[in-house]
Amino acid sequence: MTQKIPPISGKLPVLMHGADYNPDQWLHDPRILEEDIRLMKLAGCNVMAIGIFAWTALEPTEGTFTFEWMDRLLDTFKENGIYAWLATPSGARPAWMSERYPEVRRVAANRVRNLHGLRHNHCFTSPVFREKTAIINKKLAERYGEHPAVIGWHISNEFGGECHCGYCQDAFRTWLQKKYSTLEALNSAWWTSFWAHVYTDWKQIESPAPHGENMVHGHNLDWRRFVTDQTVDFCKHEIDTVRGANPDLPVTTNMHMIEGLDYRKFAPILDVISWDAYPTWHEQQDDSGLGASVAFYHDLFRSLKQKPFLLMESTPSLTNWQSVSKLKQPGMHKLSSLQAVAHGSDSVQYFQWRKSQGSSEKFHGAVVDHAGHEHTRVFKDVAELGQTLANVSEVAGTTTPAETAILFDWDNRWAIKDSQGPRNMGIHYEETVLAHHRAFWEEGVPVDIIGAEDDLTKYKLIVAPMLYLCREETGHKLEKFVELGGTLVTTYWSGVVNEHDLCHLGGFPGPLRKTLGIWAEEIEGLYDHDRNGLVMLANNPLGLTGTFESHEICEIIHSEGAEVLGVYTDSFYAGMPALTVNQLGEGQAYHMATRLKPDFLQAFYKKIIEQTGVARAMDTVLPHGVTAQVRTDGLTDYIFIMNFSGKSSCVSLDNASYSRLESNETVEGTIELAVNGIELLKRQAK
Template sequence: MSSKFPPISGKIPGFMHGADYNPDQWQHDPQVLDEDIRLMKLAGCNTMAIGIFAWAALEPEEGRYTFEWLDRVLDRFAENGLFAWLATPSGARPAWMSEQYPEVLRVGANRVRNLHGQRHNHCYTSPVYRDKTGTMNRKLAARYAGHPAVVGWHISNEFGGECHCPLCQDAFREWLREKYGTLDELNMAWWTSFWAHRYSDWPQIESPAPHGESMVHAHNLDWKRFVTDRTVDFCKHEISCIREVGSDLPVTTNMMNWFAGLDYRKFSDVLDVISWDAYPTWHESKDDSQVAAWFAFNHDLFRSLKGKPFMLMESTPSVTNWQPISKLKKPGMHKLSSLQAVAHGSDTVQYFQWRKSRGSSEKLHGAVVDHVGHERTRTFRDVSELGASLGSLADVVGTKVDSRVAIIADWDNRWAVKNSQGPRNAGIHYEQTVMEHYKAFWQLGVPVDIIGSGDGYDFGRYALIVAPMMYLCRSETGAKLEKFVSDGGTLATTYWSGIVDENDLCHLGGFPGPLRTTLGIWAEEIDGLYDDERNGIVPVADNALGLAGEFEARELCELVHLEGAEALAIYRDDFYAGRPALTVNAFGSGEAYYLATRAFAPFYESFYGKLAVKLGIPRALESELPDGVTAQVRTDGETDFVFVQNYSGAERIVRLDGRSYRDAETEEELASFELTLPVNGVRVLKRNQVASE
């Protein structure tokens, strides 16, 4: 039986296709709206995000509201079958507010209050700012919640940053009181006896500062958690003001590329749909596969936050104006990169921006409509052609990505890894390491979820869980993974795991702490290698996975003792030559693998390729994919949609796996078991689903 998620909005059964639209910048020329509507329909666009930075246009003076221009836009949209995500304008304040209420301006870590300007230069704790946003949001909801053109609420824009003002200091102390209860508990968790940093009164605690405290790692970690919680609380405040008026339309806020500043997992229960902004730096080299894999990882991350289709809220139809090099998309790349998002679970393709601004910082950022003002441009043709493709692929909307593999990537672990001093302050490369593991599955065409250790996901749904560098490992996580393996799952983790608990306190009794029994090893020491040093990983003869050849190791080499585990590979060089570099431990009904060193390609593809075969993990295509080519599947339980994508920079021939395929856009049967993909080529294929064992 076919099984799908419902469309994001019942008003739009197919894909949402559109852009950020800023009619507030063009009120001086009414003809622009008429022309924009004509061009939107011509490009196959149906959904715009409106009002994201429009506060000054909506409330030019305190208490004086000018909604008439927005009335006209939305009414014209409704007349023409177009729709809008209506934004709350809190991403940037009008100047009158900063002038009359200086407390709304942020204070930096240096304790200096900012001047007016930029975006998100406001304090989420400020009662004045909360009052003003609440009033604006209620007025917007009261006026537009029932408007036929409005499909949902776009809350603010790209939340980020932090404030260190007195109001936030008090809020931080209250957050700590709720978490720890007493100063004794806080002092123990933060290990403040080090350097005599013990606190004897709550007002002594301040946020980390460049000219103050910054060396207590648990303090730094809790501040980052607080910043996330404060931001989520502000987002909830914005939403609650909309809900108070009775609007039940879906809410979203646009997130950023595995943004380090906020733990996005904390937003997942607050939002109805996840959206994010993707800006790949295509064509940095002839082969785009590294960039493609990184953005595939992000698509999977944002899909996994709620485990259902997400929104590509922003992407550029041509160039950006803020990256180091503003590179044009080469022919084919617009469709390829847009359908990449769809392949990984997006039910929208939207852009920043619809019409280029005439002035200020983004006047040269790409847009569907260029300064020339007409449709006779290469970018407009690309967008129009994609609009037609999305129309023919409407059956994909609501389908699922069925993953048997998950990678654990916790934000607080990431923060803690990067804050820890040693073993390689020259660069421990956490993000790159996670990507090396992920890219192996991307090249194999194996779907992956990106999850958190504390998510509500049932680990038992996966055949394989990968946890690279899980430095911060709670006892609860260790127990959860132990049960997963004991019940028959397979775990793969690496060096620098199980080192500290949630308070960044080292686990006692030997590393990898809560994972030691499951992995069957003791990690006694870790050797930091200089950048030019190399070691080797040598598979042992007749190893259980059938690994062959030697692989390069760099940067970190852990010295482990076997405590029930078996060595699959050993080190080649140095005083620890012959000691285990890769181990496996049979535990309960499952197995746990441990990689003791940072390996490099082609190790990961070989290792995970062997594991995928052993565990019967399905691939999008059960055939070998050429370098730079990947495949991803979405399914409704009866029909699979297979997105075959070529990022190699050269024409590629893909051999299919013998099953019967149709072109999903044309419904034509494929006459051959070979698929020729041009440079930047993508094909969407349909097949009847074959149930996996």
């Protein structure tokens, strides 16, 4: 039976609500802290992330430490029942360090050392930077590790970027030597015989550069892996410097952009995953597309450790760095915040608590505006949400019962973006993954986002869009998954290269060929104005009929045992297979040979959901733009019904006995949802 996950902190075993707090910006006015405490309690905020960019306030000159203001802050928190995620301040280093130790400043890919400034403009390999980070971190840990207001460590801030200095070049070569042992093995893995780029000495290898080597795909892929490993190693270095003072304090680091780092590699060293979400709500009247994509990322970060995560940053109103600073419309703050909770977050936290008076984010949204009081729309929205979170805190620690998974690997993503073909004007990997995920979101089907190294046995259905980089062992795992009764769905551009970005020989889709029962002979990229189509064959086992438009990619495949369900409508390959299914052991594997649009994906996955019997949040038809998500402790299911459609809507409940989570009021029949509306219900667990 499913049980609750132990609370992230025993000191605060409820849903957390708070913000990034920067009192170090207001040390000149002690009245601010007193007023902030009053407002935090009024807003129902129980936790703050503090000290994130406070290195200069803590160590204004090398070796001189000023902790008195932090002492007062944490003691005041304790007196008022407020807790803190205490940050290590490495996200932005002091100017004195940049001046005295130039080596801490990053070197860009063009081999020019950066000036002081910005954030994370430092070298994670630099011995000096590691030494200085260890000193400040240990002092924080020794002073505050046992403080009753501290509930955990917030390690640095939004790790990212890369350095190409001499230290990093040496570390990269060491990393490569450990991985490949010999130059012969490296040259083979990177296929350096192309363009006569064979290496004869380890010293010849450098990181990819715009004015040097950047066209060897295995090289590029290994550099990205190295950057992740080096960043993880630095994060672990920071954790080690604070862990000893109080091993019971959990550690996290707030993740943000997925572009540069493989966040799955951070999961083993962190106690809890946290991430920062800043969607551009209201770009269109219908927010359902964006709502579905944000749900994907919530699912991704929840799946990294398969337990509740933290929404560490969001905005209570607007941002100031997006192309348009659009206000959250009425209802959207509650809806978007509780969407995170619906998908597994045990917190809603903001950047920032109080708007800065100056610098680059002085117009970024905050709970407390420049006006400095509670009489604003945004503050009232935050306070209302704070009350709701307090009322529904029994949800904290519950899990998401997903029987469906989407395979999403950073290695694969990097390799696809580097592939040079078949459609360099946009192969749209992320968009494709999001489109497949959205089909489940529309049906209210919980989904995990997993990697190839994860356990597959808990799932009934796995979707692997564009699994371009497919290791032999991944192919064997998916084959075994299908043989044991699982359902697999793949698409074009799958099984093409191995872990070194070398093409599988003997025919695509390489390690998936037996599982899918097809041979992919050619793949064609289409111009934006080109179109093809898929026509379903009569009496196909899915029961789908009609013709569906396809675009961008068409793969020419031959059946090697797979049943053809639909064929192309156009071009010289009209009549050839475009959709197949292969029976293997107790299961089946579907393959889409062309990029299909949402109308097909929705129709197709409805049939697959019925066929596999994967869990849905509710057994009802959900209107367009309305979704449902479920969390459970094994005894009670908590249902979140969310309206992102941009218009009012209603949902017919199924036959279960529901009550409202906040009031315990019995609910039956039809639920009416306002624009940006949300309903929180509970029922006996299925």
